[in-house]
Amino acid sequence: MTATNRRPVIALTGASGYIGRNLLKQLTPYADIIALSRNGDDKEDTEHVTWRSCDLFSMADAEKALEGADYAYYLVHSMKPSAKLTQGTFENMDVILADNFAQAAEKQGVKQIVYLSGLVPDADHLSRHIRSRLEVEQVLTSYQVPVTTLRAGLIVGPNGSSFPILAKMVKRLPVMLLPKWTRKKTHPIYIGDMLDSLVRCAGRTDLYDRSIDVGGPEVMTYKNMMRETAEVMGKQPKMIPVPFMTVNLSRLWVSLVSNSPREMVYPLIESLIHPMIARPENMVSGISVGSTPFREAARKSLEEEKQKRPAGRLKVLTIPDIDNDVRSVQRIPLPHGKTALWTAHYYAEWLSRKIHPLLSVQDDFDGVINIQFRGWTLLELRHSADRSQPDRALFYITGGLFDDKKENERGRLEFRKIPGREECIIAIHDYMPSLPWFMYKYTQAKAHRFVMYRFRRHLEKEERKHGTARLPLLLQGRPFINQ
Structure with a gap:
């Protein structure tokens, strides 16, 4: 995309989420943005950003949300409950969200969907999380709108899911028991590099109907990531490799120590039994490989998180209005x-x-x-x-x-x-x-x-x-x- 000629219109799902907020800033120099959120009506429009409330569980909402869009980014995942009482798995809810979005995109004449997914390991039995990400990709590509899928592993940033959990573990545990899965290799990527890759996909006809792996300049184990994160924090936790802590036990332990919701932690930990590495045959020059080393990415993320944390201010807990839905x-x-x-x-x-x-x-x-x-x-x-x-x-x-x-x-x-x-x-x-x-x-x-x-x-x-x-x-x- 360039800043010349007519500015394209991009619909951005999850615009109030961590990746969505940052991607919004990256896209506005080049495009007019339809920022989609469940509470979009509470946001203030700007010159190049129009907020729209959208519940993607509703086909009618999805169609209204994508009206006028040239391109669309799909950054949606349903790990967290979507109602006061939610019965059902995130896999089944993700199918509905993706199907509504893809059908609405086709009806509104969207030229391309850019979908952020996860790396797919070469394994016969995939975790629920990875299978769900693949199923969403299959649903999105079942209609007439071209889809470009970016598959990423652990995204290193101050918010989001995986890295903040890892950082909390390192910060809170003086002694860390490292089960077998911590020796699996993964391909982390800095949030800034991830955003650059996402921006470069919109409007690229040569990337239509392709799945592209992305990662940083290093492939490393979770153990090495924990050690380097600890060094950046100035900590020296004792790390003890153990052969007996299963993934099921690990996910419970990680959830308790990091104080993170089970709905988010469990599927992520279940995926760690696989090596998560970008494959050369799925790479694209200028998009697939980030330039920021893990240690620098961890330092930037921790500093940014520290700057945003309120100092000396008592956090007031508020109870949101909840419908009995x-x-x-x-x-x-x-x-x-x-x-x-x-x-x-x-x-x-x-x-x-x-x-x-x-x-x-x-x-x-x-x-x-x-x-x-x-x-x-x-x-x-x-x-x-x-x-x-x-x-x-x-x-x-x-x-x-x-x-x-x-x-x-x-x-x-x-x-x-x-x-x-x-x-x-x-x-x-x-x-x-x-x-x-x-x-x-x-x-x-x-x-x-x-x-x-x-x-x-x-x-x-x-x-x-x-x-x-x-x-x-x-x-x-x-x-x-x-x-």
Whole structure:
């Protein structure tokens, strides 16, 4: 990109996050930025930055957010819970986010998506975190918008995830037990170099539909990174190699010592069993190799973190306003040749048989599904035909005794086929229950999770037992079974 001619418009997801904030500063000399954040309306626009609130779990929000964008950066990850009660794994939530973003980018005519992912080791059994990053890449590339993926290992910076955890460990532990995984090699990169690589990708047609590995000038072990970080801090912790501390035990220990949330630490530590090194065949000149040595990167990061830390000031804890909202996401197998809409009606039919006679499910096949108890509607689900597609069936929660009608504005249930896979996501978003929270959490929420588990097991069993041919027969010849 250059500062000449018309300034391109770039949509930047995660603009209020650590990497997003810094990338925003790097991009503004060359482009007008649509800065996307869940709380974008609270931010102040500037000459070249327009903030937009965006919840990427909503397809409609994603489409509005990307309106007018030439290029888009995808820096999203869902390791942290996204609602007061979040049921589901980060892998399944990441699929929804990526699918919404990619479809919205295609609809709005975005020319390129730049996606920041992780290095992929040469191994048969990958960690959940790495598998998820690869699946997101596959989802993003399933549509017509070219995707450029930058795969990075540990990013060295004062904020973010991995390096601050490592720094806290070194700072707080006078004696460090180093399990076997600390001898694995990794390819750290300084945040400044990472940002330069990201900026250089936008608008490069020769990088369309490519996955590019990036790393710093050194390949080193986690043990060496800890030792050099300690030297920069002026500390001399005793490091004792041990053969017995497993990854499972390490992740718990790291979470406790660093005081970091399990949702973030566990997937990261699980990935450390693999060497994480940029591969020469996946490198691009001028983009793949950073120039900042690890020791200098660690020193700069620690100094920046120290400068931003309030001195002599008591930190006041504030309790944010939290809605009593629910997000529940589950993944099920999808019979070959079947659509999301088929899954929705099949689920209603299966549920009706399983909960009878305690409850009943009325599916009129005209767009309304009612879950009832002795004639009383507990939940009413209304199909949104205009917001649905063959691979996505959307139902809004529009009534019933279990629905908080005053608060529920966006509550919805969706069935979504995962691109390129015979799997389907069933998700509840922004649901506001009418039951008191403690009662909902231990009754209705647990019942829903159990029902989803049983439905998944049912589909797996039927496919093993009969293959996919028998499943439509259970719907007794309804006209929608081939949709």
